[in-house]
Amino acid sequence: MPAVSCVRVIQSSVLRRLTRCTLIFAFSALNIQSVTVAGESGLLPDSNRAGKQTADQPPLIVDILARGSSSRSTLRDALDRLPLAGLTDEQRRRVNDVLEHRSMFRRLPMISIDANAEVYNHLTHNPESVVGIWRVLGISKFTMQQTRPTEWYGDAGDGSTGTIDVLSRSTNHHLLLCTGKYKSPLLASPIEAVSVMHLKTQYQQGQDLQPKVVHGLDLFVMFPSHTIDTVARVIAPVSHMIADRNFRELSLFVRFMNVAMERQPGWMEQTIQRIDGIDREQRIELMKLSARVYVAAQNRLAINQSRNPDRRVERTGFEELIAPYRVTPTSQVTPARVQNAD
Helix, strand or coil: CCCHHHHHHHHHHHHHHHHHHHHHHHHCCCCCCCCCCCCCCCCCCCCCCCCCCCCCCCCCCEEEEEEEEHHEEEEHHHHHHCCCCCCHHHHHHHHHHHHHHCCEEEECCCCEEEHHHHHHHHHHHHHHHCCCCCCCCCCCCEEEEEECCCCCEEEEECCCEEEEEEECCCCCEEEEEEEEEEEECCCCCCEEEEEEEEEEEEECCEEEEEEEEEEEEEEEEECCCCCHHHHHHHHHHHHHHHHEEEHHHHHHHHHHHHHHHCCCCHHHHHHHHHCCCCCHHHHHHHHHHHHHHHHHHHHHHHHHHCCCCCCCCCCCHHHHHHHHHCCCHHHHHHCCCCCCCC
């Protein structure tokens, strides 16, 4: 049955990769993308998948404050909140084209992450560093290059390619326009998608002085092909589930990097030295960021311990945590040749 075969191909190979492609471009460049970097299951371990959590390991978890939604009232609210002021006429035209001919809308979950605002901002502003770390960890072969001051090109290595254009950026809002294309021997011609993403971010602090980042993403996707558009609408519930899950897993990556910088400065330095695809200045800035976060965490720990002398000092074994999720054995990951960052 051709129709059934078409749906299966789109569902298993296209929408997932396009959502992944456009969503991943987003976070790296400032938003978070719906990319499944570690195969079919996900990006990073969490308390439910990583096995038994020992008492001396910090939890790699995030808090879901609000579930994802695609309701009409949510759509109206998302449209009203889009930061369109300041866009050029051409940028506004491209955004409106996606909004008016959208095949899918989803407000992804609102998620709270125990993370330093500086870590979050660096990751969202430097997608090359993000995907470079993924390659070092062996959890993705994704590549990304900056082509213009506010534009990046990415290749997932599975036939999915795309660009992300940051239309506007402020402390609490990012507006992105992403294009994606998927090629496969199973398809007569490439499948294209265009998406508009609005990332909303807040920064908070817990009673224990733990910094927190709360973020959510409104996603609008348009498939120019009428055939693909029809199929996309039919299987929208599946696409929504995938997008929600992958947004959560990218949030877990932010948590992972924050914990690494706070507790494993040596591991971070070694990892940064192995990143390829970034220049010397970016490498130095990432090392300086890691040092600042470590010092801030130690100061916060000292204050909290003075309040509660019996507080446990937690330690983390990152290699054991990440090992089950590698797609590339560590021995096969080639370190980048870099100069000393001094």
